[in-house]
Amino acid sequence: MTFENTLAFAQQLDREDTLADYREQFLHPIINDQQVLYFTGNSLGLQPKAARDYLDIELNDWAKWGVEGHFYGTNPWVSYHELLTPASAQLVGANDSEVVCMNSLTTNLHLLFVSFYRPTKQKYKIISEAKMFPSDRYLLETQVRHHGFDPDDAIIEIAPREGQHLIDEQDILDAIAEHQDELALVFFGGVNYFTGQLFDMKKLTQAAHDVGALAGFDLAHAVGNVPLHLHDWQVDFAAWCTYKYLNGSAGNVGGIFVHDKHGQDTSIPRFGGWWGHNKERRFLMENTFEPMSGAEGWQLSNVPIMGMAVLKSSLDIFAQAGIENLRAKSLKLTAFLEFVFNDVVAKFEHIKLQIITPIEPMQRGCQLSVKLIGTDKSFFQALTNAGVIADFREPDVVRLAPVPLYNSFEDVYQFGCRLNTLLREYQHER
Numbered sequence: 358m359t360f361e362n363t364l365a366f367a368q369q370l371d372r373e374d375t376l377a378d379y380r381e382q383f384l385h386p387i388i389n390d391q392q393v394l395y396f397t398g399n400s401l402g403l404q405p406k407a408a409r410d411y412l413d414i415e416l417n418d419w420a421k422w423g424v425e426g427h428f429y430g431t432n433p434w435v436s437y438h439e440l441l442t443p444a445s446a447q448l449v450g451a452n453d454s455e456v457v458c459m460n461s462l463t464t465n466l467h468l469l470f471v472s473f474y475r476p477t478k479q480k481y482k483i484i485s486e487a488k489m490f491p492s493d494r495y496l497l498e499t500q501v502r503h504h505g506f507d508p509d510d511a512i513i514e515i516a517p518r519e520g521q522h523l524i525d526e527q528d529i530l531d532a533i534a535e536h537q538d539e540l541a542l543v544f545f546g547g548v549n550y551f552t553g554q555l556f557d558m559k560k561l562t563q564a565a566h567d568v569g570a571l572a573g574f575d576l577a578h579a580v581g582n583v584p585l586h587l588h589d590w591q592v593d594f595a596a597w598c599t600y601k602y603l604n605g606s607a608g609n610v611g612g613i614f615v616h617d618k619h620g621q622d623t624s625i626p627r628f629g630g631w632w633g634h635n636k637e638r639r640f641l642m643e644n645t646f647e648p649m650s651g652a653e654g655w656q657l658s659n660v661p662i663m664g665m666a667v668l669k670s671s672l673d674i675f676a677q678a679g680i681e682n683l684r685a686k687s688l689k690l691t692a693f694l695e696f697v698f699n700d701v702v703a704k705f706e707h708i709k710l711q712i713i714t715p716i717e718p719m720q721r722g723c724q725l726s727v728k729l730i731g732t733d734k735s736f737f738q739a740l741t742n743a744g745v746i747a748d749f750r751e752p753d754v755v756r757l758a759p760v761p762l763y764n765s766f767e768d769v770y771q772f773g774c775r776l777n778t779l780l781r782e783y784q785h786e787r
């Protein structure tokens with residue numbers, strides 16, 4: 358479709374947008390008396406207006422019932438996490454039995470590694486992306502050491518080729534083939550947090566399986582952003598956080614996926630806790646751990662109800678809007694941002710802002726990462742002062758994430774206006 362960088366055009370796109378009303382279901386920050394343009398749903402999603410009501414139900418039940426709320430509350434707490442499963446499963450393309458919300462992302466990845474990274478002397482290597490999100494990198498490093506291997510030897514990092522920003526998928530496939538005799542696991546971010554590159558998880562999983570390795574993914578930047586089909590792709594395991602695109606609130610509980618081919622096998626080694634124990638017998642306080650089948654068998658503790666209530670308020674919105682519909686809007690919204698951005702920066706010579714996210718829409722989610730050339734972090738600060746909430750990642754990248762649930766085409770147009778003003782100021786300063 359051909360775009361125009363005008364207010365009338367943006368407003369026309371908003372009128373045609375069948376998801377436009379969802380914007381009203383979220384609280385949009387006003388900072389320094391200014392209605393900000395919020396493009397940071399990839400870091401912390403906005404608050405659903407309904408979150409307070411969902412939370413109130415549980416606070417009221419706690420007040421009314423005390424401990425009896427576990428069984429007699431409006432949404433009995435013993436099984437509260439089950440209420441989040443259908444919407445979560447839909448978002449990642451899984452059976453309900455393959456998904457559960459629990460703990461937090463890095464914790465969950467460690468727990469999943471206990472089960473799915475069981476290296477032998479022969480097969481112990483992990484293939485992953487270079488410059489992973491630090492927490493994931495620490496996960497790999499400490500897991501490898503825990504099993505007595507040397508990270509420099511055991512972790513194979515695939516980097517972009519010289520002078521490139523993106524990883525060539527062929528290089529991953531070649532590395533899988535090259536290390537096939539020693540390979541235990543392929544572990545990637547589904548969408549890279551820095552560049553916004555979306556990987557072909559189906560293809561990587563197939564390639565891992567072809568050489569007898571497993572495939573796991575960190576979906577922090579993928580869930581709620583792009584449609585996923587983890588079950589059909591035969592992905593072995595995955596985990597995600599819920600405070601980014603899923604609007605679950607800061608630091609809230611994460612989610613895991615364990616494919617039924619593993620989940621139904623209760624003999625798979627794992628770390629146990631009472632919430633993963635056979636739920637019919639959980640309160641009999643018996644000695645021997647008998648894991649539940651499915652992802653629930655990886656749970657340890659009883660669940661944080663207040664956080665889960667807030668998360669539920671957002672998951673219910675996703676279930677209603679539908680991830681496929683959101684993706685259709687997202688493709689258009691990000692393409693419009695790309696167009697407006699390029700239209701504005703083309704007018705300025707000295708400051709080069711370069712989009713490093715893939716141009717190909719199927720290789721990215723909603724985020725565009727912009728590399729600052731000929732300017733520095735002060736430019737990002739000026740953008741913030743101009744009321745654009747984006748984020749900065751060292752050394753030189755600004756990430757912009759227009760989110761289809763609550764960002765509009767007019768937001769994108771207004772962003773272009775503010776960027777233009779800012780670039781003009783910077784131009785004059787030179």
Ligand SMILES: *Cc1c(COP(=O)(O)O)cnc(C)c1O
Nearest residue numbers: 461462463490492550575577598
């Ligand atoms: C946001 C993010 C995390 C954060 O981990 P927590 O355990 O939730 O603090 C980890 N990995 C990736 C790839 C992320 O994007």
